[in-house]
Amino acid sequence: MKFPYGLSDFGTLIGEGYWYQDRSDRLAAIEEAGRQLIFLRPRRFGKSLLLSMLEHYYDLNRAGQFQALFGGLAVGRKPTPLRNAYFVMKWDFSLVPAHGEIADIEAALHQHLNDCVSDFAQRYCDRLPGPIAIQEGNALSSWRAVLTAVSQTPHKLYLLIDEYDNFANEVLMADRDGGRERYQTLLYGEGLLKTVFKAVKAAAGGMGLDRVFITGVSPVVLSDMTSGYNVGKNIYLEADFNDLCGFTEAEVGAALAQLAVEGGGWSAAEALATMRTFYNGYCFSEDAAETLYNPTLSLYFLDALRRRGRYPRQMLDENLAMDRGKLIYIAGLPHGEALLIAALSGDDRVVIPQLAGRFGVADVLAAVKDEPFMASLLYFFGVLTLAGLTSFNECVLRIPNLVARGLYVERLRERWLPPTGLDRALAPAIRRLGQQGDLAPLADLIEQGYFRVLSNRDYRWTNELLVKFAFLTLLFDDRLYMVVSELETDRGYADLALIVRPDMRRFEALDLLLEFKYLGLKESGLTGEQVRNQSREALAARPEVAAKLDEAAAQAADYGATLRKRHGLKELRAFAVVALGVERLVWRAL
Numbered sequence: 001m002k003f004p005y006g007l008s009d010f011g012t013l014i015g016e017g018y019w020y021q022d023r024s025d026r027l028a029a030i031e032e033a034g035r036q037l038i039f040l041r042p043r044r045f046g047k048s049l050l051l052s053m054l055e056h057y058y059d060l061n062r063a064g065q066f067q068a069l070f071g072g073l074a075v076g077r078k079p080t081p082l083r084n085a086y087f088v089m090k091w092d093f094s095l096v097p098a099h100g101e102i103a104d105i106e107a108a109l110h111q112h113l114n115d116c117v118s119d120f121a122q123r124y125c126d127r128l129p130g131p132i133a134i135q136e137g138n139a140l141s142s143w144r145a146v147l148t149a150v151s152q153t154p155h156k157l158y159l160l161i162d163e164y165d166n167f168a169n170e171v172l173m174a175d176r177d178g179g180r181e182r183y184q185t186l187l188y189g190e191g192l193l194k195t196v197f198k199a200v201k202a203a204a205g206g207m208g209l210d211r212v213f214i215t216g217v218s219p220v221v222l223s224d225m226t227s228g229y230n231v232g233k234n235i236y237l238e239a240d241f242n243d244l245c246g247f248t249e250a251e252v253g254a255a256l257a258q259l260a261v262e263g264g265g266w267s268a269a270e271a272l273a274t275m276r277t278f279y280n281g282y283c284f285s286e287d288a289a290e291t292l293y294n295p296t297l298s299l300y301f302l303d304a305l306r307r308r309g310r311y312p313r314q315m316l317d318e319n320l321a322m323d324r325g326k327l328i329y330i331a332g333l334p335h336g337e338a339l340l341i342a343a344l345s346g347d348d349r350v351v352i353p354q355l356a357g358r359f360g361v362a363d364v365l366a367a368v369k370d371e372p373f374m375a376s377l378l379y380f381f382g383v384l385t386l387a388g389l390t391s392f393n394e395c396v397l398r399i400p401n402l403v404a405r406g407l408y409v410e411r412l413r414e415r416w417l418p419p420t421g422l423d424r425a426l427a428p429a430i431r432r433l434g435q436q437g438d439l440a441p442l443a444d445l446i447e448q449g450y451f452r453v454l455s456n457r458d459y460r461w462t463n464e465l466l467v468k469f470a471f472l473t474l475l476f477d478d479r480l481y482m483v484v485s486e487l488e489t490d491r492g493y494a495d496l497a498l499i500v501r502p503d504m505r506r507f508e509a510l511d512l513l514l515e516f517k518y519l520g521l522k523e524s525g526l527t528g529e530q531v532r533n534q535s536r537e538a539l540a541a542r543p544e545v546a547a548k549l550d551e552a553a554a555q556a557a558d559y560g561a562t563l564r565k566r567h568g569l570k571e572l573r574a575f576a577v578v579a580l581g582v583e584r585l586v587w588r589a590l
Contacts, residue, residue, distance in 0.1 A: 001259055001306055005299040006319075010052035014069050019302075021251050021295075023050065024075035026244055027057060031080055033235050036204060036212040038164075039244065040219065040236040041284070042382025044296040044320055046245035047215040051090065051160045054213060058086045058158050061123060086158035086210065087127075087150055089120050094163035098170035102185045105167075106192050113139035113196070117146055127153060140199050147208045156210035159200065165216040167193065168224075187224045197229035204231065218380035223360040234357075239287035246282060246292035255302055264309040270502040271311070275301055277482050278315045281400030283386040291385075296320065297403060311503040315478045316403050326381040327411040330374050337415065337457070339374050343384060343399050344408050344472070345465060346493070350375050350397040351390060383407060402482060409476040409483075416457075416473065422449045426474060434480070434498075434509050437573040443585040446470050451582040463518040467579040468495050471514060480504050494559040499567055513563060513574040515556040517548040521581040531583045540586045545578055549588050552576035556590055 004018040013020055030037065041047050056062055056069055063084035070076040075083075096112050098105065114134050121132040129152045135141040150157050167183060186193040203209035214232060222232075235241050253272050260268040275298065282292040297317055304312040330336040342349050356376035363373075375397055378384040385400040399405045417423050422445055429441035450470055476483045481498040498512040521528060524544050531539065539545055553576035560574040574590040 003299050003303040003306060005303040008048035008052055010056045021247055022073045023244060024070060024073040027075050028080050029240055031082060034233040036232045038214045038232040038234045040216050041245050043217055046295040048162055050245055051162050051215060055088050055090060055160060057083060059088045060084050060086060060155055087124055087155055088158045089116055090160040091116055092162040093166040098167045102182050105182060109192060110137055110139040114142050117142040120146060143199055147203050150208040157208050158211045159209055161214040163216060164214045165218055165221040168220040169217060194225050197225050201229050201231055219357060237285050239285040242285040242288035243292055246295050247298055248290060252293050252298055259305055274502060278402045281385060286386060286389060316406060324407055327407055330378060331411055333374060336374055339371055340408050340412060351394050354395050355379060406476060406478050409473050413473045416453050418453060437510055439575060439587055447584060455582045464516055467516045467518055471496055480509050511569045511572040513556055513560050513572060515552040515576050517552045517578045519545060519548050519578055519580050524580055528583050531580050536586045545586060548578045549576050553588055553590055
């Protein structure tokens with residue numbers, strides 16, 4: 001098996017025998033959905049390959065290749081009447097630089113569109129009535145020349161636009177102030193980008209353009225270009241297209257089973273369980289029947305298995321590291337950090353009335369950022385996903401999987417852990433806990449400074465949540481562990497479980513379970529100074545503390561039994577941990 005990691009050209013993929021998860025059966029539904037469609041998905045979710053498949057299917061120049069390209073796919077057995085019926089032109093706005101002066105950006109946009117026209121003219125020269133005049137510096141004139149030529153043939157044009165919102169995303173993630181001015185010049189009034197989409201709209205009004213398919217990440221630009229292009233139909237929330245990009249569990253399981261036949265010292269069932277934890281969980285429609293696996297991450301994992309016979313060392317493909325910037329942006333907004341914490345606090349904790357469907361860059365850059373607005377952005381960025389509806393018809397969002405959860409933890413840890421001796425002491429403290437079951441060094445580090453950092457944040461914690469987040473943000477490490485907060489067991493939810501990855505059990509690392517309780521200083525009958533001056537042993541012996549330890553220990557014992565059975569764990573170390581205010585930690589090892 002050959003996995004097309006990083007490959008988005010459909011012709012190469014099919015022609016060279018790469019593994020392909022067939023989506024050609026959706027072509028009929030796409031045709032029926034409308035003539036001008038907008039389809040949004042997070043970056044690196046397979047949109048470019050989808051467009052390439054559409055290009056190869058509808059291109060009239062490729063009619064002779066139909067059997068070779070699609071004969072083994074679903075649509076090859078039942079093609080639609082529109083197969084190989086169009087001239088096809090593709091624009092890719094990710095190739096247009098979004099930096100520099102406005103004149104530079106406009107020149108780059110004109111150049112890209114002219115390049116696309118030139119390529120079009122060369123590919124279809126035998127079918128067009130004559131040469132197409134390309135106007136340097138005026139791509140809209142070149143576009144009109146294309147439409148004039150097409151109108152003199154029996155065929156019409158299918159326009160594919162990839163990464164339509166690339167410029168807006170660049171503005172959001174980079175120079176927000178300077179970027180805003182450039183963006184407004186391009187898109188507002190008679191700005192070039194808006195004029196381009198007005199030209200697309202006009203072309204579909206009887207000038208030879210029959211169909212348009214647009215992909216992007218977010219609906220940001222849709223709002224700003226409404227008057228220029230208000231004819232596109234959004235299909236990205238429709239259940240029929242939920243898995244148009246992305247893999248189902250059955251599809252991933254089938255690939256693993258086939259790959260396992262080729263050999264390797266790994267279990268297909270264990271590999272699927274690992275991939276489910278790290279990569280599954282995406283849902284893009286309230287009516288979808290199942291969640292999806294991130295396709296880029298899945299191919300990254302499968303390709304590592306094929307080439308090296310083992311899981312990748314890092315479960316996050318660094319090619320997706322740009323997603324960190326989106327969390328940095330959200331965390332820096334008013335109340336943004338609180339939103340990240342709410343999402344991390346447990347499944348289904350972010351509830352908003354509904355997703356924000358259209359918002360302009362001016363809103364993103366200048367408007368008051370309420371939770372529905374920020375949560376909607378995170379949904380479109382792919383670091384929150386749909387998780388159902390409440391009884392009051394509100395939208396429930398959650399972090400889709402462990403890879404996305406790791407991005408949250410990484411961002412919060414960077415904001416919270418001061419660049420002092422505390423951060424340098426972290427690695428040896430974690431090693432002592434993970435290899436020897438010794439919690440003391442990590443507890444010392446949390447007491448000496450980390451509690452103070454967290455308690456000084458500009459929002460109110462629930463006290464037990466503060467304790468859990470101290471441990472979660474410091475212990476999260478997908479290099480060795482599947483780190484799960486609020487892991488569901490038969491009798492409830494374990495506060496924090498660190499289960500060694502199946503492929504990492506050859507190393508000396510313990511499975512860990514921690515159950516947290518909080519006891520306020522007033523409840524303990526002690527002052528902060530008294531708590532700080534007593535030993536942990538003396539504090540643990542106090543009746544109020546012992547009762548909390550007993551409560552946590554009982555829960556940890558129940559949860560531990562479930563985890564041992566579920567994962568076949570033999571070396572699980574469980575701890576009942578009680579925080580006395582934000583001063584001291586005491587615990588009991590089980």
